[in-house]
Amino acid sequence: MTPSRPACDIEALADDAWLLRFGDTLDPALNAHVHALAARIRSRAPHWLRDLVPAFASLGVFFDPASSPDRVRVELEGIVESMEAVATTAGDRLVEIPVIYGGECGPDLESAAQELGMAAAQLAARHAAGEYTVAMIGFAPGFPYLSGLDPELALPRLATPRARVAAGSVAIGGAQTGIYPRESPGGWRILGRTPRVLFDPEQNPPTLLQPGDRVRFVAIDSAAVAQELA
Structure with missing residues (x-):
């Protein structure tokens, strides 16, 4: 049809x-x-x-x-x-986002996994296995609201938002996932963190991700980040 x-x-x-x-x-x-x-x-x-x-x-x-x-x-x-009706197709640009899951970078990974009835490693793997679409940029400059989250990974926001969420934090809020581009308050469940810079006013465009982009998360360890930033 x-x-x-x-x-x-x-x-x-x-x-x-x-x-x-x-x-x-x-x-x-x-x-x-x-x-x-x-x-x-x-x-x-x-x-x-x-x-x-x-x-x-x-x-x-x-x-x-x-x-x-x-x-x-x-x-x-x-x-x-x-305009004709548009089929739901993926965008042309694919951006891979490296993520350190768990530990200090993902303070909610363990509790979120427990709430979902799975191991923390399983939650991280399933989150990284998805392909997401930047539905819009909002909340803060460069913050991507990503559609495409596995419905079984949906999580309610924290009852009390944190006063400080580190820049690069990768999180789930309801039926979406997103990335905090800079340090800010926030109530999403933080699973990990990326070293990628999502917003830089000195760049053109200043936002790493654009509406319509496809996004994949790639799990990495802290040692790999240290080597990358050395």
């Missing part, structure tokens, strides 16, 4: 931005449509375009304040109408 194109509501996000909303659920098909639409708009390179901000089921479109909001909306409506 051919998938149908999702309905789109367009609402004002700011004086210089429209929000294209396709739903309010964590649906891989909707997320794929959001990324496909962002790519379509970007490829047309309209003179008024300033930025595109994809989320799980919506797309923020920021435009030149000197442009007519109504004309931008009409053009967006035309692009939306021209």
Whole structure:
């Protein structure tokens, strides 16, 4: 059966931005449509375009304040109408993220595994075995919300968030996994940590991961990290 194109509501996000909303659920098909639409708009390179901000089921479109909001909306409506239904396919770019699981780097690995009824090593292996998609960037600059978590690994957030989560912490929050790009408070279950830098304002682009990227975690040990950073 051919998938149908999702309905789109367009609402004002700011004086210089429209929000294209396709739903309010964590649906891989909707997320794929959001990324496909962002790519379509970007490829047309309209003179008024300033930025595109994809989320799980919506797309923020920021435009030149000197442009007519109504004309931008009409053009967006035309692009939306021209879109066919999008199959849920993986993105082209694959990024491998090395992770030290457990120990000081993964303070919640043992308790999370116990809660899930498995050994810590099994939880780490199953987490690393998955292939994930960057559904959106949010919460903090460079923080990737990754879809594709094995449903059997879903974990509730901590009842009391930590005041400090180390940069690079790889964690599970509900039905998603993610990576803290910098030290910050947080309530996700921390399974490990990566030495990769996810956000660097001196780089272009400043974020290592982009919406739509595929991500795989690769388990490493602390000795390998020490050698890498030497």
